[in-house]
Amino acid sequence: MAIQSEAALENGLIATLRKMNYEYVQIVEEGNLMSNFKRQLEIHNKKQLAELGRTEFTEAEFEKIQIYLEGGTRFEKAKKLRDLFPLETENGQRIWVEFLNRQHWCQNEFQVSNQITVEGRKKCRYDVTILVNGLPLVQIELKRRGIELKQAYNQIQRYHKTSFHGLFDYIQLFVISNGVNTRYFANNPNSGYKFTFNWTDAGNVPFNELDKFAAFFFDKCTLGKMISKYIVLHEGDKCLMVLRPYQFYAVEKILDRVVNSNDNGYIWHTTGAGKTLTSFKAAQLVSELDDVDKVMFVVDRHDLDTQTQSEYEAFEPGAVDSTDNTDELVKRLQSNSKIIITTIQKLNTAVSKTWYSTKIDEIRNSRIVMIFDECHRSHFGDSHKNIMKFFVNAQVFGFTGTPIFTENAVDGHTTKEIFGNCLHRYLIKDAIADENVLGFLVEYYHGNEQVGNGSENRMTEIAKFILNNFNKSTFDGEFDALFAVQSVPMLIRYYKIFKELNPKIRIGAVFTYAANSSQDDELTGMNSGNYVSESVGEADELQAIMDDYNEMFGTSFSTENFRAYYDDINLRMKKKRADMKPLDLCLVVGMFLTGFDSKKLNTLYVDKNMEYHGLIQAFSRTNRVLNEKKRFGKIICFRDLKSNVDTAIRLFSNSNNPEEIVRPPFEEVKTEYQQLAKDFLQKYPTTSSIDLLQSETDKKDFVLAFRDIIRKHAEIQIYEDYDESADDLGMTEQQYMDFRSKYLDIYDNVIPKPQPSATPASNDEQGGEDADGSLEDIDFCLELLHSDIINVAYILELIANLDPYSTDYAERRQSIIDTMIKDAELRSKAKLIDGFIQENVDDDRDNFMAGKQKADGTSELEERLNNYITKKRTEAIHTLAQEEDIAPEVLNHYLSEYDYVQKEQTDIIKDALKEKHLGLIKRNKTLKRIVDQLRSIIRTFSWD
Template identity: 40%
Template sequence: MAYQSEYALENEVLNQLENMGYERVNIRDNEALIQNFREIVNERHIDKELKHKPLSDREFERMMTDINGKSVFDSARILRDKYTLKRDDESSVHIDFLNTEKWCQNKFQVTNQVSVQDKYKSRYDVTILINGLPLVQIELKRSGVAISEAFNQVERYRKQNFTGLFRYIQLFVISNKMETRYYANSDKQILKSHMFYWSNEKNERINRLEQFVGDFLEPCQIAKMISRYMIVNETDKFIMALRPYQVYAVEKIIERALETNNNGYIWHTTGSGKTLTSFKASQILSNQSGIKKVIFLVDRKDLDSQTLAEFNKFQQDSVDLTDNTQKLLKQLGNPMSRLIVTTIQKMSNAIKSGHSVMDQYEDEKVIFIIDECHRTQFGDMHRSIRQHFKNAQYFGFTGTPRFEENKSQDGRATADIFGKCLHHYLIKDAIRDGNVLGFSVDYARTFNPKEDLSEEYVKDIDTAEIWMAPERINQITEHIIHNYNKKTIQGKYTAMLTVQSIPMAVAYYNAFKKAKAEGKHQLNVTTIFTYGSNEDTHEEENYVHSREVLDEVMADFNQTFGTNHSTDYFEGFFSDVSKKMKRVTPGEKIDLLIVVNMFLTGFDSKKLNTLYVDKNLQYHDLIQAYSRTNRVEAETKPYGNIVCYRDLKQQTDEAISIFSDTDDTDTVLSRSYEEYLAAFEDGLKQLYLIAPTPDRVDQLEREDDQKAFVLAFRELANVLLMLKTFEDFEFTKAHLGIDEQTFEDYKGKYRHLYDLVKKRHDTGDEKVSVLDDIDFNIEIMRNDTINVQYIMDLISQLDLDDVHEQEKARKEIHKLLNKADDDQLRLKADLIRQFIDKIVPTLRKGTDINEMYYKFEDETKSEEIQTFAEEKAYPSEWLGSIIEEYEYSGNINKDTLDKGLDGGLFIRRKKSKEIKSFIIDMARKYGNFE
């Protein structure tokens, strides 16, 4: 019984895959797997390569010695290459294991319950075979088991099993019916953050297993995903799978390049992996006939060591960092060099050179992929390229396009240069999917203006007299020092300060240096900026050239870190600063980096969580700068911290609105603690007006009054959830105006009203009520910690040896169940109580408590189905089958349900309602949790 639901789920998946065109095969062990692989190799190559002579035993054995049991990385390479086999007669044949060009011309099979005896004996759920090799492994958990358990099971298999041909697994799919994810295989540790949702082209998630299988695992689609949309990372020796929005973007570019002569651009938010997307598009296009060259252009200042490393992951030695245009001209003249990665500046020089090699490109089809295409300098270069490359197409990538509001200096928007936006993935989408974080923005006033001198006026005139006043610089320096540990979680993360000019950067650097000498902090602070060879001194008194200043900064840096940098080799300093901004060890990392423009675009570090701003930013510059802080790391980094020492509230809201394509910025920006606290206080006043005490809720006899209470309490609970995320939060009456127990009492009244409405619906009461119009939003009542998974973790830790300790733990679980916030935990509470009171005391040491719980739950579920079926005179087997179908697909087939009914029309209609309600309740009660 413990495996019945998973077995039924397996059959649902197998049936669906079979209906989609997979051949269902009965492979139960390694020997059968190898034999099936041999038969398919012969079948696919018998006519042409093998010349109607199947592989002999010795030939097949030699091939298996070469390809079997390799690492996951090496297996991925073998899968995509031609294998040369020397036959017994000394002739050579070329075997391909995957048709990576014509995906539908592969052979698709599916099997289940393959039993292996590796380090431990195991049985795998559902295995998808392509050309006889197990390339996709699906691990399923019954509804009611967290999807993380499927992930953990795969991890166990990866460590203890998955040997031989199972090293060819490219993708894992894990699901508990309602939650489904996919991720790439690896020889290395796989983090849960590497699991991806699948979605449609509009970035809408496809979460339910049935829909996921129908879309993602369609035979041609999964073969295309493996062939085209996975990366063999040569640098780090692992394979990567693209996220859905990356796939759709590449598809759109390929379609437009091959079917039209039009340009286009991709709008994918900063931090969403544009480098990988754009390079993959370049790589695929470079292999298409009819395209002479694909040229990937980046700006010189973005081509730092990080970008170089990223590109070389996808294609080794693909980037030339030198300023030598001759190498570019040589690449342009080499017909074998189909993909070129170079800088905008170097391409501009090649065009100006007048070299004969450039003549051939006047009429050939060339594709230009432009990284960070919102940059103004591309607009200038675009004209010279267009004049020379007359048959070129241009595809841009940006996280912050130019629109009418933020058009470039020449008056053009991104669409004016590139035409249509082919695909977008906005910051709100990325935050929802957990690919980037939102922002928490603080605004700090840095001076008290006189009546006739407003801060807005000072901002407009932007005078050094005000902004660079020593008192102001020192005040901000002290503010950063005082709050540094709080913002960076005791130095776990790093911070940047961006300022208006090089003189301001130097002023701040000196202020921090002085404060350190006075013992006010122990932070490693440095600055970086570029300098001009012939700077205008403006006849300033005590003028010092910025290069001399930077040499002094480097000297301090060298003393701190034991390095040997100088301005003779700026790139080395730049690279070292980049590395030390990503380090975590105290003393080996830069704690605060002061910048003007550098590092505000293109720089990615998960360890950077705070940006201090003392300059005017707007539109794309603001989003680019803020986005340095929002790379996903750990739970201790819930959002990127932004502290503004200028009044940038309006600019921030405008930028978020533009680049979220919505007027609602709440998904991107967190409000301040003070704002949430004020909102809570207002909401509490409203609640007290309706019901001054929890007991007074019972006296609200008019439904309009009950509705007012529900709406008021719901809003209050929403605000409370946000307040809890701040360190300043204290659940005391002195701080909030209500103590925790009183709030819990109000919550109980709220739930009581919810239960009354639900009960009325469950009994089929057709009475119209104003409460029916309310979304009670029980989700807001869920406690962040105490949910089903939390309780199951406690149960799994019960001591089966020590009766006294076990009793203490059971009492604690009972207490948690009695005040359960989580809606599904309340549904399961009685089940859990019965299990820990009746079953746990009978278990022996060494028993898998979780497994026994699921067995108990399955048996109880079967009993409930049987009892209900007998009461309603409805076939129990039929009812169980309909429940399984609903759990899998989310649909109740009315025709199927009605076949089991008898009696008159009125009786059948009433019975049908009751059975539907029972099916939905069972799915909720025994459904999934995380």
């Protein structure tokens, strides 16, 4: 039976959409696209045009609309799509032009087209385009069955660089499919393939097949609703986000409850699955309902209040009012504020103390919807009862990743008892299966059995183990770690032990302390119903730790501004800011084990008794999705918690199969690696075998086979039992590195991938079939072959430490070049650095040694490197200009435009070549040659 072709898949999808009452429109190129847009916009705005006594925009009026739509970034255009445009008509009147009906999302004009040809920096034909009111808002890229789905994703990323422009900048959603696997994602080119999603039903059963996906997702009302209601414009990152199916169903359930009943309920979504985004969208949409007076988002501690506020602000600045104290909360409740974030402590004070409650008595009967964050905390004591007794018409909804059941109830109260029925479930097993969170690698360290639990010797042994294994667990510090200990006194002892060991990594600590009477109890999290606080340490011990922190980072924190200290640790652990040195390891007792959300945290060390929801919450600090390199959250237990781990996983995954959540033991992964290595070496016994590969298909087979080795190698090396020098892995580390070099050689020959617009597009780009042997779209997993640690600062430090008069100078010099060659992103720059060392160390030893003695040698070296790069880049541009007889100004213009928009402006070169009056074939060859060289210059001389 023949494999279904891409064309057949495309035709089948279009037939399905036409049956769903989409109008098919044939659009050949951008001129037709604009004409169709004008007609559809006139249909959509017929009421507004009727006020003018006509059915069409004049050409001048439509030109105004076009000019308005052309300006701005992709993010700003997404806002324009959702806004009304005040159009001044030719007769001096004003009408408000609507591009998208967000309130009545079914009442938009839906069309489908295919093979629209776009002449950008490259000629492309897009597979299937869904137009809403004439604007291309959904782009569908297809691959035939058997082709990796990521090829379609990579193709879209190329389109971002080479062809998307004009009305195609208004795309909101992409869908990719090879018939059997289908995923969707928002128009956010920086997010990566990890942030593409399956669609599912309400029970989390995925619709992978394209026909099933289309039947639901492309229903006109559903698609209209997704674009109108469930795309979030993230103001912080200036990007588009789209809700995942479980988030969609949860918000829909809450809206249905609010509209149709007064019943309460809770949402059980596993920790790390995007609860803040879900709750924000729920609060936002509920607040838009006419009969709802206020929406309150209630958290249980001030640290979560701060974090939630900043996250909400990132989604929509000004959409929520934070409340810094009870007086401020009361003012907000008295005002017209529609959405309020507060803590349960402040809210309890507001309703319990007469001084406050009398001021808000007038709203106690109002229709108030309360959304409680992590509803298993704080809601079984008097605070929750007081709040519910005061707000007699309140409707409450809870969000939690770890509900309280009978099995894990401390005092017999359960989440269902307080909040009613569960409205939607998305469990950790679902999230791991969907790759929305990571699984856990849990290892148990027993150490010296003769060392007693809690003794100083045992703690020293554990501290040494952590320091010795830290780089292995965190990929040489690319990620960071938490160390959870039983009590504050134990934390203080551990901290002093680490300090005595003089660690190379940056270590800090945070814990609650004895607050004086002028401080807010909420600061220490000690006044929160039945919430069990951390043990209270002495303020002077904390201050001593802060003093070390201040010396390490140049800060000036004290116990008087504990909140600022806490927030600074939060930022440094997240490793988001290049101007902030990160904190590598943070010692905690209870803080950061709930609420803290960082993709850069991948390891949790545990010397603390944990069980049930506390255990899952703590473990879940490590399992946020980031990239290929972060494959699971790593937990190292220094206590025997296996029974507790298994019990907690069974309870919160609703499964008796912990293997769905916890990674297999080392021996099992080792066996898998051995088999992969055996099969690989049978086919490619030596690296010389790779040199003999001729066809693209043979090279592709090698790349795919070694890619499996790379992925398993990245997984196995994080296990504590892994030893790269072991002789029973099936492939030595030297063999691995040698084949790795061959793998990267093939990648280098495949890059640059995009072809310039003047040359014929590949079959793939023109909408034809994929070549079986194509290397162009393969995911080379470069993330796994690049270390964030090997950056310009690291290389400069190695150069600064070179002693040109030492006996091992040549060896250490070569090791710098070898280090770069082994890194996927830096190998193209190795020759450049080699020249820099030659010019600045080999040929200028006296000056180099003098510079090395300065207070900040690396800063001086960095300036010299920047000057060297600028000089060599200029030389490369002038050499290319001379070789191709083209003005250097043209090449510089091309490069400056690329630096600015990160898109290839091939027309700049094309226009310059037209003036040379070359024949078409020669001009195309010259264009391709020049653009390839410019791409090489970009790769070599661009170094963030």
